[in-house]
Amino acid sequence: MNFFLETLIGGLLAGVLYSMVAIGFVLIYKASGVFNFAQGSLLLFAALTFVSLTERGFSFWVAFLLTLATMAVVAVLIERFLLRPLVARSPITLFMATLGLSYIIEGVAQALWGADVHGLDLGIDDVPFPIGPISVSRFDLIAAATAGLLVVGLALFAGRSRLGLSLRAVADDPLAALSLGVRLPKIWRWVWTLAGLVGLIAGLFWGSRSGVQFSLSLVVLKAMPVLVIGGFDSIAGALVGGLIVGASEKLAEVYIGEIVGGGIENWFPYALAIASLMVRPAGLFGERAIERV
């Protein structure tokens, strides 16, 4: 029983990391309707930049801010050279564009900072941390807390700040928003920067877990089922989806995995995602658009 609980909690906490990736995804999807495959590469780029800066002797916060600035620049470039020319094109086209974008970013990231693995130590040692009968990783707890803060922060931001409001307006009814004088390009630049920030944070956790390296960009593949289950346009959905995927993945690996011979964590979340698609095509928290002709 304890074993089950530990697996479950462990899974949930691991799921938090998926959520972090997914949240950046959702932000962009809500604001610009783009299914951003490049989120993983952004994450890699952010983490890589951060690490390289710290390796060059910058302190944590300086490096953090510099990286953030870089991400803002990247966002501006993306808005100018990708989103603006592709405005009003089919979602599939936009998706493929971000696929190309991910190649560019990865290429640039490695051209700039090299392809070798960088260790990253956030100073959070990964020691077991007893909670009642079971014990969980302190690292995971902190990650979870951060993710929680992130969600709350974003929620507040969306609810209070002017930008957040216009962001919601755009998500609800682009045309109405436009007629109210919301400037999409500005929104997009901000949102992509924000996604960069989220990516950076997620990247730090992932990086300190598995080292900062190219494979980091593959977490996007983890995020996708999360989005499908939670719904593309709901931050809460991303969080819950992440937890579900994390937990079920671990449990499946433990209980089903050994039956079929393990290694199923690659596709199991997807199977889960497809199942949920069949039941709730818009995801748990997603809004279902009415098809009108």
Place this chain on the structure above:
Amino acid sequence: MTSLASPSSAANTGAAQTFPEWLAARAARQGDAVALRYKRRGLWHQESWRELEADVAALARGLSARGFAPGDRLLVDAGPGPTVFRVALAVLRLGGALLCGVPGGSGLGASDEIRFALAEDDAARARIGAAREAVGAGALELGIVLDGEDAVDASSAWLSLDALREVDDTASPLPPLPSPGTEGLVGLSARASLTQGAWLQSAQELLAAAGIDAGKRVFASRSLGSLALPAQLASLLGAWVVSGFALSFGETAATEDYDRREIGPHVVFGSEDGYAALVARTRQALPSGHGLEARWISRSLDGGGGPRALLRRFLVRRLREVVGLGHLERAVAVGGAGAAAAGFERLFGIAPFAWHASAGVPSTVGTLA
């Protein structure tokens, strides 16, 4: 194909002097050669002289069964096209005459009681109806409507062409062949007529002058302006049966430029405004502005010596190719060649051959064109 170049060939066709005789001669001499080519519903159809003669005969029987007798007149309100030409030949076979022009216009007088009419479509039907109202004409004996077959109900006097063909031919035999002196074409606007003999005579002169013979692909422009039909009948119908070339019509006036590409005609029959339209369209499609290419092209088209002359020759050939005149040998400007014709020559290097009243046709028909 042996040259049936105009007047001389009259000899080996037994000195034919009327349309029926020429048609028969054509069918006998080159029955399998293509007489008519036209595009409809995206497909090119072609008809040999033999088939054409048979069809004309069928139509003639249908007409006479419906009471069309020698000397009768068929009022035509339709643009130039294959069907009209067939009907025309049938009317001429019966020794009748074609009454052309714009019925709506002043042309129609109380004198001509219109008992037979041919309408392109429902709009034309309406026009004819109105015209007849205006002159208080008697009952319509037979109306032929080419388009909108579905609209024709058995009760009315109006028949579709197919219905006309189906009229049983065991009815009264066809009347004897008309004489060269028979009136064949009447121009409404100028109230003047043309006998079959004179008509064919002028055709032979046209052929001789323009040097058109059998084995040519001739493209008849549908977009000839309001007087399209009389002009084309006067100029083309005679030349066609006398020379025996293959006559082609595009699908519609709007598609002509593409259809021409597909045919690649040796000869085109157009009118001043037809050529004007083509020239204008080509001019406006040429590269404009001050680009090197644009400058060179315009300069060389305006003529000049040395290298430009060479380039011009090349350009002109190319332009002909592009607008579907790659095989063009002769362009005939029905009703005289004016500024547009000159513009045509400047672009395509071939001076349209002006053909009008002076070519021995009674001035009246000339005024039609």
Place this chain on the structure above:
Amino acid sequence: MSTPSASASAAPQGAHPPLLELQGIRLAFKAVRAVEDVSFKVRRHEICAVIGPNGAGKSSILNIVSGVYRPDAGSVAFDGERRSHMLPRQTAQQGIARTFQNIAVFKGMSVLENLLTGTTLRFESSWLEQLLWLGRAKGAERREREHAERVLEFLELQPYRDAPVGRLAYGLQKRVELGRALAAAPQLLLLDEPMAGMNASEKQSMSEAILDVNRQLGTTIVLIEHDMRVVMDISDHVVVLDHGRVVGDGTPDEVRQNPDVLRAYLGSRRQAAQTQSQSAASDITDPPDASAILAASAPAASAASAAPAPSPASIAAST
């Protein structure tokens, strides 16, 4: 029947039962009631115009008849066959064809190909035959191409035969869409604002085309139109909707005299004008002005996909 005026003018039935009969149709999107208890009949071979201010539920009715929407209540009887709901494909098989308010042509295909898709239900050859270009494939292809060419000629689209539809002018695209519907040789033709955003001459030729279809092919036509002149000219029968209810049903003249109709019309004209100022996605009231409709209705389509929760105004836009 919802209003006295409607029952009064329960149009005299011919020998046949009506071709189309709607009974007690209701439909709601989320909170917005698009259609409330709509009932009316359409006789064979007639042109029936459905008119009414924006948000009256006109398009919803068409979408229900053609199976795109599923009504919450009520039933549709087509050709004597009563049903509560059908899939679009089934309605097509029954002989119902339609056009859409925001043009729904296949932009990536040529005009001829668009018309050809209209014949799809009559296409007698399996995909394998078509792939291998064997068996019935050739015959079927030839037949349907000929049929499509007839429609092409009927609508005088020959000059654009091979042009990609996406590049054609607005009016032509509407014509192509009509052609695609005609290619299916339908018994009942539903036209959703066939003349929206057209200039006078385009309207003229479009109404002529519609009349020809009705007269020459004997097709029954139900159309939504804002331009009163057109409606009164071409329709035999007019149904007036307002706020999802039938407020008038009869011949053009009967409807013209009907007081509630006038009230509904004038009243809602004002209200519609407001919605318009509120939302960019809102449609245009009559008389429709070409540029404005082009501006508004085209994005309205993309808004449908982009906006998760359509505001009442934007639903109104599409009804």
Place this chain on the structure above:
Amino acid sequence: MLYSEAGQLSTDYLHGARRFRLRQERLEVLAVLVIAFVAVPAFADDYWLTAILIPFSILALAGLGLNLLTGFAGQLSVGSAGFMAVGAYTAYNVLLRLPGVPLLLAFALGGVAAAIAGVLAGLPSLRIKGFYLVVTTLAAQFFIEWVFTRFRWFSNDNASGLVSVPRLVVLGRDASSPLGRYLLTLSVVVALTALALNIPKSELGRRWMAVRDMDTAAAVIGIPVLRTKLLAFAISSFYCGVAGALWGFTYLGTFDPRAWELSRSFQILFIIIIGGMGSIMGSFLGSAFMLLVPIAMSHAGSALLGGSVDQGAIENYKKILFGLLIVAFLIREPGGLARLLRRARDRARIWPLRSW
């Protein structure tokens, strides 16, 4: 390419359904075939045959398969490599376990197996649209990879997981030489391409394009949308499957599942984006581009920087370049190279006029 269409009159509606409408186009195709079947074998050396021409034609075939699904039917898939793997492993096991089955039949069966896998992956398209399909096809990709890695039975229980294909015998003649493998590959590709060329002009292709352009309208005129989509998945995956079998047999010879990882799927997707969505020929252009550009780059690289060129760097620049190309094409010319070529052709056709 200064066409003269004079005298090419269509007198039968089937002319409109021709693969190549103009005589000139047909002649060009003929010329290309002659070069491929006669000139190339006469002059190309083994390196060109095995390292460039064979993979070129196979990737073109795979691209063609994906193009049918994405370019024509509008259903995005990133599982092509998975379906290729299914084709390869099926063909391998058929030959391994059913002695006497001819090679070509084994390839075909590989295609069929892939088609079945494709239909399964396509089933969700009943409920979902657009990039949601990315998820289901990714699922298929990962699941297939997992199955072939996990269950050694497919690779004949050999420990390394590598399998080596048997001698290639076609119609009793050995085709194991580079030239033999080239001709075998080429014949299969040409045959399947010829079939694919029927699609755009047939009702099958029109249904696909209708569903792609506007599926509501398609349903309203009576097109069975789901069945149409599934058919697209089936046929597309069949092509990918056969391509996979060729990849394993005539190109690799010895393979394991890593030959068909996700990156291969992306590679094929890029081929059709660059080559031209919705264009059969585009798949070939894209494939050529995809193979030749990197080669050119490494040559250029070693030429410029002398021998001391870091392959890793080259890899990065390759990535950046292709990424940029993808974006550029999507923005400037969604029709890809095929459309660019078509444009040039049409311009030449009416030069010096700008429009006609």
